[in-house]
Amino acid sequence: MSLIKVALAGQPNVGKSALINSIGNARLKVGNFSGVTVTKEIVRFSKDGYDFEITDLPGSYSLTDYTIEERVTREYLDHEDYDLILNVVDSVNIERNLYLTTELLSLNKKMVVALNMTDEAVAEGVDINEQQLGKILGVSCVKTSAVQKTGIDEIISAVIQSYENTENKFHLQFSEPFEQEIYRIVAFLNEKKVSCKISLKALAIKLLREDKEAYLRFREEPVWVELQPMLNDAYQHLYLHYDTKDLDDIFNDEKMALAKGAVAETVYFKKTEKKNLTEKIDSLLMHQFIGLPIFLFLMWGLFQLTFEVGSIPMDWIDAFFSAMIDATKSFLGDTELASVVADGAIAGVGAVVLFLPNIIILFLGIALLETTGYMSRVAFLLDGFFHKFGLHGKSFIPLVSGFGCSVPAYMAARTLKNDRDRLLTLFIIGFMSCGARLPIYVLFVGAFFAEHHAGNMLFAIYISGALLGIIAAKVLKMTVFKGDDEPFVMEMPKYRLPSLKLIYHTVSGQAMMYLKKAGTFILLASVLIWFASNYPKYPEIDLNYQTRIEQAVSEEQIAEISNELALYNLENSYLGKIGHASEPFFAPLGYDWRMAVALETGLAAKEVVVATLGVLYGLGDEHDEESAGLINKIRTNINFPSAVSFIVFVMIYLPCLAASMVFMREAGGWKYLAYLFVFTTATAWILSFAAFNITKLLI
Amino acid sequence: MTLNNLSKGDSAIIYRVNADKELKNRFNSFGLTKGARVYVEYHSLAKKTMEVRINQTRIALRTQEAEHIELEQE
Numbered sequence: 001m002s003l004i005k006v007a008l009a010g011q012p013n014v015g016k017s018a019l020i021n022s023i024g025n026a027r028l029k030v031g032n033f034s035g036v037t038v039t040k041e042i043v044r045f046s047k048d049g050y051d052f053e054i055t056d057l058p059g060s061y062s063l064t065d066y067t068i069e070e071r072v073t074r075e076y077l078d079h080e081d082y083d084l085i086l087n088v089v090d091s092v093n094i095e096r097n098l099y100l101t102t103e104l105l106s107l108n109k110k111m112v113v114a115l116n117m118t119d120e121a122v123a124e125g126v127d128i129n130e131q132q133l134g135k136i137l138g139v140s141c142v143k144t145s146a147v148q149k150t151g152i153d154e155i156i157s158a159v160i161q162s163y164e165n166t167e168n169k170f171h172l173q174f175s176e177p178f179e180q181e182i183y184r185i186v187a188f189l190n191e192k193k194v195s196c197k198i199s200l201k202a203l204a205i206k207l208l209r210e211d212k213e214a215y216l217r218f219r220e221e222p223v224w225v226e227l228q229p230m231l232n233d234a235y236q237h238l239y240l241h242y243d244t245k246d247l248d249d250i251f252n253d254e255k256m257a258l259a260k261g262a263v264a265e266t267v268y269f270k271k272t273e274k275k276n277l278t279e280k281i282d283s284l285l286m287h288q289f290i291g292l293p294i295f296l297f298l299m300w301g302l303f304q305l306t307f308e309v310g311s312i313p314m315d316w317i318d319a320f321f322s323a324m325i326d327a328t329k330s331f332l333g334d335t336e337l338a339s340v341v342a343d344g345a346i347a348g349v350g351a352v353v354l355f356l357p358n359i360i361i362l363f364l365g366i367a368l369l370e371t372t373g374y375m376s377r378v379a380f381l382l383d384g385f386f387h388k389f390g391l392h393g394k395s396f397i398p399l400v401s402g403f404g405c406s407v408p409a410y411m412a413a414r415t416l417k418n419d420r421d422r423l424l425t426l427f428i429i430g431f432m433s434c435g436a437r438l439p440i441y442v443l444f445v446g447a448f449f450a451e452h453h454a455g456n457m458l459f460a461i462y463i464s465g466a467l468l469g470i471i472a473a474k475v476l477k478m479t480v481f482k483g484d485d486e487p488f489v490m491e492m493p494k495y496r497l498p499s500l501k502l503i504y505h506t507v508s509g510q511a512m513m514y515l516k517k518a519g520t521f522i523l524l525a526s527v528l529i530w531f532a533s534n535y536p537k538y539p540e541i542d543l544n545y546q547t548r549i550e551q552a553v554s555e556e557q558i559a560e561i562s563n564e565l566a567l568y569n570l571e572n573s574y575l576g577k578i579g580h581a582s583e584p585f586f587a588p589l590g591y592d593w594r595m596a597v598a599l600e601t602g603l604a605a606k607e608v609v610v611a612t613l614g615v616l617y618g619l620g621d622e623h624d625e626e627s628a629g630l631i632n633k634i635r636t637n638i639n640f641p642s643a644v645s646f647i648v649f650v651m652i653y654l655p656c657l658a659a660s661m662v663f664m665r666e667a668g669g670w671k672y673l674a675y676l677f678v679f680t681t682a683t684a685w686i687l688s689f690a691a692f693n694i695t696k697l698l699i
Numbered sequence: 700m701t702l703n704n705l706s707k708g709d710s711a712i713i714y715r716v717n718a719d720k721e722l723k724n725r726f727n728s729f730g731l732t733k734g735a736r737v738y739v740e741y742h743s744l745a746k747k748t749m750e751v752r753i754n755q756t757r758i759a760l761r762t763q764e765a766e767h768i769e770l771e772q773e
């Protein structure tokens with residue numbers, strides 16, 4: 001079977017990823033804002049006797065290096081090996097989309113155009129004659145809808161046809177003066193037998209656009225001596241004809257003239273004067289004064305739901321795992337094996353799975369924000385406020401992703417053009433508490449606050465985390481990342497009602513990832529923590545206590561002595577020793593060694609914090625009549641000021657290992673990770689110290 | 700007059716874009732170019748940021764950026 005390598009290119013938010021999901025049954029991330037895809041993703045499948053390898057590229061408005069993701073796209077299109085370009089176009093915004101299409105055409109590769117969002121075009125009275133358009137552009141154009149799955153087979157056969165077609169004509173026709181200059185240069189290159197991977201015409205266009213790479217290629221060669229004056233002549237002609245000395249302007253004019261011409265000939269717009277849905281919704285959500293309050297109210301509602309609705313199945317899950325622990329112990333007896341399975345594995349994994357309902361609701365909220373188009377609106381509303389604190393309105397998008405997981409959030413920061421803005425955003429993404437920290441909050445808030453306050457508390461935690469982050473941004477901007485502001489120009493998508501399937505895929509994918517982590521990484525970590533908290537053994541001391549137990553006179557005394565023994569063993573275990581060693585650092589914050597250990601294991605992954613607490617507070621009370629739920633154990637073992645201080649520390653300190661590695665890669669080195677570590681740890685320590693002491697004073 | 704002077708609901712035709720190369724290119728690719736008609740749709744609090752529309756495209760930009768866009772007298 002032959003392999004067709006397709007490069008998927010187009011402007012942002014036109015449905016490239018969605019189209020690939022429909023064509024190749026993939027599950028690429030889809031969202032209704034610009035900059036969802038920030039790295040190239042490859043999808044492979046077979047159809048009609050061909051193997052396809054489609055590379056989904058980040059959307060770009062034009063083939064320049066404006067932002068990092070756009071550079072990814074340009075470099076891929078220029079240098080990678082692919083058979084043809086599949087250019088996805090938003091039919092409703094056809095004219096603007098054709099600017100990029102003309103740029104792609106000047107690369108002179110085989111190409112197919114997908115006129116996507118046909119369903120919306122029909123609804124909005126945009127009627128495209130795709131045959132005619134195909135003739136003008138010299139490539140086949142196919143109407144598709146990624147959502148309604150129309151035109152899918154047609155686009156595949158168009159791709160195959162174009163692949164099999166050996167003749168590749170350069171179809172793009174610029175205006176007469178421009179074509180003349182191109183012709184002259186091509187003739188010269190031909191004469192000099194210059195060979196090139198792209199066609200000579202494409203090369204000539206690059207030279208005329210003062211493309212750096214094209215220049216560098218020739219600079220070292222003897223032809224340059226003759227080529228340079230020729231180019232100079234060409235520029236002079238163009239300057240004269242267009243009455244400007246700006247080559248970008250000239251080329252933009254050309255592009256626009258092409259796009260306008262093509263649209264005039266092939267697209268028919270039915271006039272509709274009635275307000276569309278987007279306008280109606282926006283008059284409320286984008287309102288100058290009530291827009292932001294509405295957003296805050298929606299967020300507040302989300303956290304109420306997270307707690308209220310989330311806690312219903314939580315009780316069942318808690319009861320289920322408690323019962324499982326008891327059952328395991330009665331089945332396996334009072335053995336080491338029973339303890340590692342029940343107190344290690346089940347307690348640790350159970351503590352993490354417990355919070356699945358909360359996580360699902362939070363992810364649902366984020367998914368709705370990302371897929372409806374509301375996110376860009378909030379970025380707009382917050383831009384003024386963000387700007388005051390030295391942040392870019394666009395920073396809002398990675399920051400929101402940060403509430404789900406920091407890893408994609410760090411990547412999403414690539415859409416920020418300026419390195420300083422990007423670094424600044426990277427540094428404060430951690431302040432947006434990720435989904436994995438939610439369990440810790442729910443656990444502590446559930447343990448220490450009345451149920452009707454719990455949702456408010458959660459909301460307060462998230463909001464104060466975000467505010468802290470913004471303040472930290474201001475501090476960093478004034479000290480480290482000084483510099484000018486970058487322009488804020490952003491496209492606002494129209495509102496789209498996400499399909500249930502899309503929401504389901506997004507949320508279930510994330511939920512599955514959480515469960516998978518609980519079943520693998522957390523399981524392993526829990527067992528490790530169990531070992532580290534049960535070993536080494538102290539046989540002599542054990543013996544000593546056994547004799548005391550035998551000599552004891554009452555049941556109470558026996559219980560007391562056994563508890564003492566368990567505590568001795570725990571405190572002298574490996575983990576106990578580690579905990580005690582770091583206790584001085586954490587003691588001013590009000591933590592006992594177990595909380596200290598939980599924070600330390602949390603560096604691996606934030607879910608491990610609750611797993612550790614589950615294992616550590618589960619041990620040592622084996623003599624309880626019933627295994628009380630984790631929430632109860634926290635309530636009886638930790639005092640209120642320590643709990644508040646613990647929450648503050650968790651809010652701020654270093655993100656998990658995986659996220660830290662991604663941070664390092666995105667920021668550009670170990671150095672930055674070291675800064676981040678010092679910055680977050682110092683801030684966390686100081687604020688927790690303050691929180692601990694203030695709370696102590698207040699109660 | 701420049702784009703930032705328009706109030707909500709107003710529209711005008713762009714006469715010239717006076718920005719550096721990069722920003723101008725970006726404006727261009729959104730269709731914010733000479734001869735295009737822009738409509739002002741929304742302002743954020745304190746008029747720091749505005750949303751404009753060209754054909755079907757909605758664009759958010761700061762007042763500062765809007766100052767780069769000169770309008771035709773009508």
Ligand SMILES: Nc1nc2c(ncn2[C@@H]2O[C@H](COP(=O)(O)OP(=O)(O)OP(=O)(O)O)[C@@H](O)[C@H]2O)c(=O)[nH]1
Nearest residue numbers: 013014015016017018031035036037059117145146
């Ligand atoms: N109505 C309709 N909506 C679509 C269609 N194709 C995509 N969408 C929606 O358009 C939005 C953008 O889709 P994506 O696939 O994320 O767009 P993209 O081109 O990959 O965007 P970037 O990765 O940001 O460049 C999503 O909300 C999709 O659900 C379509 O054919 N019809």
Ligand SMILES: [Mg+2]
Nearest residue numbers: 016017036037
């Ligand atoms: Mg995408």
